[in-house]
Amino acid sequence: xxxxxxxxxxxxxxxxxxxxxxxxxxxxxxxxxxxxxxxxxxxxxxxxxxxxxxxxxxxxxxxxxxxxxxxxxxxxxxxxxxxxxxxxxxxxxxxxxx
Numbered sequence: 001x002x003x004x005x006x007x008x009x010x011x012x013x014x015x016x017x018x019x020x021x022x023x024x025x026x027x028x029x030x031x032x033x034x035x036x037x038x039x040x041x042x043x044x045x046x047x048x049x050x051x052x053x054x055x056x057x058x059x060x061x062x063x064x065x066x067x068x069x070x071x072x073x074x075x076x077x078x079x080x081x082x083x084x085x086x087x088x089x090x091x092x093x094x095x096x097x098x
Contacts, residue, residue: 084097 084095086093087096
């Protein structure tokens with residue numbers, strides 16, 4: 001019971017402290033010029049649009065990096081038939097096909 005009372009009392013003290021601090025730290029801005037408010041909104045919209053474009057570009061780069069690369073075609077190598085024979089000339093062995 002005593003622990004519960006202390007918890008409630010501590011919560012009340014904390015709430016009172018927050019209530020006293022909050023109004024002094026909050027900033028309420030009321031623009032006197034309506035054009036300034038409109039310009040601020042337009043600026044925010046442009047900033048949001050730019051951030052969205054940058055995000056989309058970054059995602060596109062990530063998608064391109066994640067895509068598997070196209071396999072290189074195999075080089076065109078001549079295929080030897082069974083009619084080819086191997087000849088040794090010095091230290092080298094070569095195939096002769098006719």
